[in-house]
Amino acid sequence: MTTKINMKTNKGDIIIELFPDKAPKAVENFMSLAEKGYYNNLIFHRVINNFMIQAGDPFCSDNDEKTQCGTGGQSIWGEPFKDEKNELLVDTGALAMANSGPDTNGSQFFIVTGPHQKHLDGKHIVFGKVVEGMDVADAIAKVATDDNDQPSADVKIKKIEIIK
Numbered sequence: 390m391t392t393k394i395n396m397k398t399n400k401g402d403i404i405i406e407l408f409p410d411k412a413p414k415a416v417e418n419f420m421s422l423a424e425k426g427y428y429n430n431l432i433f434h435r436v437i438n439n440f441m442i443q444a445g446d447p448f449c450s451d452n453d454e455k456t457q458c459g460t461g462g463q464s465i466w467g468e469p470f471k472d473e474k475n476e477l478l479v480d481t482g483a484l485a486m487a488n489s490g491p492d493t494n495g496s497q498f499f500i501v502t503g504p505h506q507k508h509l510d511g512k513h514i515v516f517g518k519v520v521e522g523m524d525v526a527d528a529i530a531k532v533a534t535d536d537n538d539q540p541s542a543d544v545k546i547k548k549i550e551i552i553k
Contacts, residue, residue: 392416393520393552394423398433399545400529403500403522404552405484411475412516415486415494419516421465422496423549433529433544434458435499435537440506442529443487444546445497458539462496469493477515479506482526484517502530 396403409416422428422445430450435443448461464470471492479485479501487497494514502523519526533541 392420394420394517395550395552396522397547397550398525398529399543399547401522401525403525404520405500405517406520407484407517408475408477408515411477412473412514414470414473415514415516418464418466418470418494418496419498420551424551426548427496428546429548431546432458432540433546434539436530436532436534436540436544437538438530439503440530441499441501441503442526442544443497443499445487445495447496459537464495469495473514473516474511475515479509479513479515481505482519482523483515484519485509485513485515488513500526502526 392407392409394405407416431444432449433442433444434446434449446459446461449458469492481501481504483501485499486494487499488494529544532544
């Protein structure tokens, strides 16, 4: 059975196929958080053209002053979860867990908008791939940003819908 999500942003929709057979914990975590509305109204807080767009930090909502933006988030288990090794590459369209080192996965994730990022292979759990809306992800990656790669105007996830 194919598992897909529709990430509805204020720039358009991104349809992503998830890979529960390759990264079961990452998919379970992401799906559970999405179903609870955890990602609703969070912004893409780190955006680098031709590289990636990152979101999933609860300190980065469209309502916050964003002083701690980029530092938060937790898994459904209340603590970071271990890396899941698989052969999936950090390549164009990949959905991967953002982390601060080995076994520090929480709620933050990124979508690769540039070419294959070989230096990240094996360091981030790839658990999905964009199947529609890559143009939307690319458009987000191209927005104006400040010196911390944060968009000058909020680009937000309105909600994530599970497609059965």
